[in-house]
Amino acid sequence: MKLQPTKPTVKNPATQFTGDVWVDMIGVPQDDGQRASTARVQFSPGARSNWHSHGLGQTIHVTEGVAWIQARGGEVLEVHPGQTVYTAPGEEHWHGASPGAFMEHLVMMDIPDDPATATTWLEPVSDEEYLAGTARRP
Known part of the structure; x- marks a missing residue:
């Protein structure tokens, strides 16, 4: 067992996000072959990532607020805490x-x-793309 060093909160770069987004790394890959990475990410209202993909996939678990998540060509999902x-x-x-x-x-x-x-970053999500999903929400 090994206590991990505390890492400072980092503001994510504007080249990969629109709006203010902060990340706290919780778990990082280890020298013993463990490959899991876990982070807590906080978004200001309306902030979002660019389009991107992950080489081995990604799991997103919402803890606060309301997330909007969209796969290219799919519907915007409204995701709630839990x-x-x-x-x-x-x-x-x-x-x-x-x-x-x-x-x-x-x-x-x-x-x-x-x-x-691990992550392939693509173009920003335009305001039009971001807001297009609002008409489909109840």
């Missing part, structure tokens, strides 16, 4: 906060042997 979404390896998607409230989620994924392939 709900979990899985994105398959290579599935292009984005996730972020609804316009009216902060949102927090945990993200969990395995890191491939080549860490550079």
